[in-house]
Amino acid sequence: MPGEPRLSTSLSFLAPLQDDIRAVEGMMLAQMEGHHADLRNALDLILKSGGKRIRTSLTLLSGRTFGADPQRLKTLAAAIELLHTATLVHDDLIDGSLLRRGLPTLNSQWSPGATVLTGDFLFARAAVLAADTESIPVIRQFAHVLGVIVNGEITQLFASRCKASRDDYYERIYAKTASLFETSTWSAAVIGGAEAPAVEAMRNYGYQVGMAFQIIDDILDFTSDAAQMGKPVGSDLRQGLVTLPCLYYLEDHTADPDVQPLFQGRCLSDEQLSRVVASIRESHAIERSYQEAERFVHLGLESLRSVPPSPERSALEELADYIVARKL
Amino acid sequence: MPGEPRLSTSLSFLAPLQDDIRAVEGMMLAQMEGHHADLRNALDLILKSGGKRIRTSLTLLSGRTFGADPQRLKTLAAAIELLHTATLVHDDLIDGSLLRRGLPTLNSQWSPGATVLTGDFLFARAAVLAADTESIPVIRQFAHVLGVIVNGEITQLFASRCKASRDDYYERIYAKTASLFETSTWSAAVIGGAEAPAVEAMRNYGYQVGMAFQIIDDILDFTSDAAQMGKPVGSDLRQGLVTLPCLYYLEDHTADPDVQPLFQGRCLSDEQLSRVVASIRESHAIERSYQEAERFVHLGLESLRSVPPSPERSALEELADYIVARKL
Secondary structure (H helix, E strand, O other): OOOOOOHHHHOHHHHHHHHHHHHHHHHHHHOOOOOOHHHHHHHHHHHHOOOOOHHHHHHHHHHHHOOOOHHHHHHHHHHHHHHHHHHHHHHHHHHOOOEEOOEEOHHHHOOHHHHHHHHHHHHHHHHHHHHHOOOHHHHHHHHHHHHHHHHHHHHHHHHOOOOOOHHHHHHHHHHHHHHHHHHHHHHHHHHOOOOHHHHHHHHHHHHHHHHHHHHHHHHHHHHOOHHHHOOOOOHHHHOOOOOHHHHHHHHHOOOOHHHHHHHOOOOOOHHHHHHHHHHHHHOOHHHHHHHHHHHHHHHHHHHHOOOOOOHHHHHHHHHHHHHHHOOO | OOOOOOHHHHOHHHHHHHHHHHHHHHHHHHOOOOOOHHHHHHHHHHHHOOOOOHHHHHHHHHHHHOOOOHHHHHHHHHHHHHHHHHHHHHHHHHHOOOEEOOEEOHHHHOOHHHHHHHHHHHHHHHHHHHHHOOOHHHHHHHHHHHHHHHHHHHHHHHHOOOOOOHHHHHHHHHHHHHHHHHHHHHHHHHHOOOOHHHHHHHHHHHHHHHHHHHHHHHHHHHHOOHHHHOOOOOHHHHOOOOOHHHHHHHHHOOOOHHHHHHHOOOOOOHHHHHHHHHHHHHOOHHHHHHHHHHHHHHHHHHHHOOOOOOHHHHHHHHHHHHHHHOOO
């Protein structure tokens, strides 16, 4: 699999972003210049493995809504995408993942030390780009959200294994995804000089859409086939992560003998796992999870309606709808 | 061993900094509040393992020289010390070190994943503190120097093993130590609103003192006993790192059969290592290395003389002299 295509090449409402997205990728790569050659190769590999550049799209569209300076906006987008990339590099190392989106992870080719340091270097250069926005509130939020993301991962590592809790789940997907989505839309509005209520509306749009995005990811972990995802079906649950489809399934199937350990915070056996993953795929829990994602998107769209209509606002609306409809 | 004492409790010229250093440590710990409890425990452990707080002392004294706002200055010092701490956490993981200054490393007690994430969290909170200085040039330099440090580690990992090169050595100790020393003194002068020539003089003072500090560290790696250092004598060379005492030894002993592999960029056998470490300890290379450190300190002091005399400037002079005289 050659990595997934950028959204902008497949979704017509993102076509106007194509050039800027390419420019943002160029800014990311430029951060590697003048440093150890393998760093550029590493980032090249990571960028080629695709990623939908959804954070970049959100940032660019949100900023353009308020007429943000294009150069600062692209710098912000590159900072956010590079921060996201850095967290993925360390994530893959910690999970021992050898594939991401069907392509080899850095972790599968490099020593742990080199992988840790590459992630660190990406953090460093993301911070340089953030500083280049020259907005103290944006820089502060940037540093803050990195703490939120990492704290979420630490909590997941120490405390969330095989624990079936809605509160924990929402906290986790906020830390993992929605926090950086809201940082993207909020920061872009700040760079664009939007008024406080509009900045808050954009933050909330990013938050809601981010929550929905992660729920859909967690649904696809059950419903996609392994080849599409580049990882086994039900991989979250196999790693002891109880996501929304499983939480709904537990609500509706309290008597299923296979899920009993989860009610006591214990992990499932391999046989139980296979049966439960298959049961969840067939169950109403998938539909309920979609409805929950739609509820978040609906709240995001409601927020968005408070900013004046524009082609960019329309594209953000379509992007929100796409997020629930996507199959990958 | 209870960890080394802070400099400020043993050196009279640093006595006026005691309260501020304690406040800086408090600010570092406060960065852990409201996050996963183990993070605070981890930082507690790291802070207890001591460290000389030499970067904190440099920052506070440099800023005070120019009447910097005490709160912003302490924030800067905490940012720098926390950044330094974060790099140590990842270093120990990459080296597999189980002890630092005679106390267990985080790495020896936590899983690799937890250690990576703790380092990441420290980076994040260091960045928050840097943002709190509200100086864009300082924030930018802060991000920049993290890239320099990490790039140096990557170069060391990929390219410096058993390579005897003066240029590589100076590049490496700049990245490892002098870059953050110069960031400390430079940033403090910027926060203090110093004029450009004074800012440059302070940067150069930090640079020179940082180079000297690392050279002394590299000497002590040969001359201290293992119990004092909390690691084996000659540990750098054992890891394939050719430092200044070894470089001088190679210059003076081209015919020593034990060092021949190093002339071809190959590593030494265990027997060769033991003999070479003993030979270096006894050789004139140690004295020559001290002279080189003194040369750096001398240049630093020369730079410092361009700023007006003050009790803080005097303390910075004494600090520079202490750096060459220290035995630990």
